[in-house]
Structure formats: C-alpha cells, structure tokens
Amino acid sequence: MAVRVGFVPHLLPLRRSFSSAPVRRADFTHAVIGAGVVGLAVARRLASTEGTSTILLERHASPGTETSSRNSEVIHAGLYYGTDTLKAQLCIQGRQMMYELCAKQGIPHRNTKKWIVAQDDEQWGACLRVHKHAQSLGIPTRILSQEEAQRREPEVRALAGVVESESTGIVDSHSLMTYLHGDFENRGGDCAFLTPVTRIEALDGGRAGYRIHTTSAEDGSETSITAETVINSAGNSACHINNMVLPPARHLTPYYAKGTYFSYSASFPRPSVLVYPATLPGHAGLGTHLTLDLSGRIRFGPDTEWVDDPTDLRPSRERLATAIPEIRAYLPNIDEAAIDLDYCGIRPKLARGGSSVNNGSGFQDFIIREEEGFPGFVNLLAIESPGLTSSLAIAERVHSLLHK
Numbered sequence: 001m002a003v004r005v006g007f008v009p010h011l012l013p014l015r016r017s018f019s020s021a022p023v024r025r026a027d028f029t030h031a032v033i034g035a036g037v038v039g040l041a042v043a044r045r046l047a048s049t050e051g052t053s054t055i056l057l058e059r060h061a062s063p064g065t066e067t068s069s070r071n072s073e074v075i076h077a078g079l080y081y082g083t084d085t086l087k088a089q090l091c092i093q094g095r096q097m098m099y100e101l102c103a104k105q106g107i108p109h110r111n112t113k114k115w116i117v118a119q120d121d122e123q124w125g126a127c128l129r130v131h132k133h134a135q136s137l138g139i140p141t142r143i144l145s146q147e148e149a150q151r152r153e154p155e156v157r158a159l160a161g162v163v164e165s166e167s168t169g170i171v172d173s174h175s176l177m178t179y180l181h182g183d184f185e186n187r188g189g190d191c192a193f194l195t196p197v198t199r200i201e202a203l204d205g206g207r208a209g210y211r212i213h214t215t216s217a218e219d220g221s222e223t224s225i226t227a228e229t230v231i232n233s234a235g236n237s238a239c240h241i242n243n244m245v246l247p248p249a250r251h252l253t254p255y256y257a258k259g260t261y262f263s264y265s266a267s268f269p270r271p272s273v274l275v276y277p278a279t280l281p282g283h284a285g286l287g288t289h290l291t292l293d294l295s296g297r298i299r300f301g302p303d304t305e306w307v308d309d310p311t312d313l314r315p316s317r318e319r320l321a322t323a324i325p326e327i328r329a330y331l332p333n334i335d336e337a338a339i340d341l342d343y344c345g346i347r348p349k350l351a352r353g354g355s356s357v358n359n360g361s362g363f364q365d366f367i368i369r370e371e372e373g374f375p376g377f378v379n380l381l382a383i384e385s386p387g388l389t390s391s392l393a394i395a396e397r398v399h400s401l402l403h404k
Helices: 037-047 086-105 121-137 146-152 173-186 235-245 317-330 387-402
Strands: 028-033 054-057 114-118 141-144 161-165 169-171 190-192 197-202 210-215 222-232 255-264 274-277 290-292 298-300 305-307 339-349 367-370 377-381
Touching (some): 028 037, 037 054, 086 169, 086 387, 121 141, 169 173, 173 190, 197 235, 235 339, 274 317, 317 339, 367 387
Parallel strands (some): 028 222, 054 190, 222 377
Antiparallel strands (some): 114 161, 255 298, 255 305, 255 339, 290 298, 367 377
C-alpha cells in the first residue's frame, strides 16, 4: 500500500523491543530514508519483523533512480578490502545472499567471472597481492596460464598475467529493486514517493523517537510523521540527512565522485568475462574496466571525476579521450569509432581523493552505525561500491543494530 503525502495511515502504540525508552503513539516503528537498493533491502528486512511498521521515504517518483540505477550492476567478490573492513565482510556475505535470492526469485543474473589483468611487473605484483588476500578471505581466485587466457579470451591483452575471480557476476539491478520493493509492500511496508525530507526533530534526544518533516514534490504541501527509529540510507544526500539530526560538531561534508560509462556498438572484440585493470595504490576507483549486461552488451567505466554537484550527470566528451588509452591497454583491437558516451553515476564520498579500495591512502570503509546519544538513528554513510552486492547483508546488519 502506497502512502499518500500528508496521510498518516495509523498510529501504533508499539513498544520497542530494542530500547528501554518506548515511543508511545508513534506513526511507525521504522522510517527508512532513501529508496535505493540499500534502502529497499533495509526496509524489506525491517518490515519482516513481527509487531513493527516500516515506512520508506523517497524524494523521487520511483525507487532506485540515483546511484542504484547508474552503476556497473556487478556482483562483486570482495577482493579489494581489508579483512576487518565492513566492505569485505558485507560484500562476501552479501554476494552469497544475492546469488541465493536471485536464483530463488528468478531475478536475472549470471556468474560471468572476472579477470584482473596486468601489463607489467608492477601491475602483476598488485594482482598477486589481490590473489593472496582473496585466498586469506576464502574468496575463490586463481592464476591463469598464458595458454588458457589466450584460448578463452584471445582479444584480451594481459602481458604480465591474469588473476581470475571465479565468483564475480552481474545482476539486473532494476529487476532486483522491483522485487525488493514489491516484497517490502507484501510484508506490510508503506512507500511514500515524491516526499523529500526537509527536517528531522530528535524528540528527547531520540529517546522519544523522531519527528520527520516532509514536503510534497507534487504540490508543496507539508506534513510530518513520527517514527521510533530513522535509518539514513539517502546515498548522495546522506550527509544532508545526518546534519539534520546530529549537532554541528558532528556535521559532515559530502564529496561526489562522478563516473562516466562508455558504450560499445561493434560486434568485435566481445569478451565474455569482466575485465579489470590491476589497481595501483592511490586510485579512487577500480579503473576504466569492461563490464557486461545480461544481453552481452559491453560497457566501459566508470572513470573518476570529482564534481561539486550530485545532479551533474551529463557525460562529457573530454572523458572519452582519456578513457580510450586505458581501454586499449587491455583490449588493443578495440574499434575506437564504436566507443561512445553512455551515462554517468555519482559515488558518495566523505573525502576528496580518497581510495575506495584498501591498497590506497585515505581508504573509506562503509559507515553503518547507530549514532551515540541518538538511540534509534542509524547512519549509512559512504555506501558506494560494493553497496549493490552488499545490500542484503547491510540490511541484516541494520536489523541487528536495532533489534539487539
């Protein structure tokens, strides 16, 4: 059942099983802000708990219209992150959950495998470090012989070697989000679209819950609801939501890493595996890599460009000139005339120039925490790659934070 803006469907005098300070007559036990893939997964998981009520607030007209629909749609293995990081733990757990859910529910996906390719000794050293680290985490990887690599993908150049990730795949993210949205509503959850959050009051410091003020994107009308808990899964707007609740000393500044994707219209060459260049220290992403969609269409990207505006989604032809040499390094016979601009996405960051992998300076892990002094306020910050893969595991973690 969708919630109409300005309409409070019920007042629930529920007692929190996870707090000694119950909220009386709150409209909902849980309010999730942001209906990207992570917000959908979190809301769905919370709605499955008996005796609770969950509302999902989204400023756009439909779910998953920002980062969740502008990514590579890769089911990541969890190769690049330190053993003790949330990115490693939740990616590995989430990958297994993702494959199981997709198989059970008929969500289109495929285990494509992934090659990490090296062209020189420095890059090969980076590949071997990834391989060794993966083995320590129990992630299946293997070193391919030159003969096997040449036989399987003769057009992919890897002068110094290839490490194959055997559990990497792809998923139709739109089908996944459609399922999560539908299952959330089937579990009794409510969705309020075109409902941007404008202000949040922590009632008695959160001990009496939260009053969430919204404005209708359709007619500008204002309304508010109360919730015992608030889960901030607002993606590129997560810092903005954080700053509505926490005191100025704990405010955050958002940074935005724009990634441009490139299409490929020629029929040759057309590898059947994902191809990633070796990642060297200091990079903000994983390089301009080759991914596939479920129809076999090739796309390249994303690259990394720092921008100040999270709505700056226009592809720039200048990025194409930079990307082509990076692509040609591992796919030398590429038809440059068939490469064109496709689309852009924005990755939420908490610092400019930081690394999204654990072999670079300034590595930023996922932040998933119930904020000290604000019971029931859970922040999900810097949820970039591998957020899609980790989404179901993130949902489990949020549930465990709230239902201790």
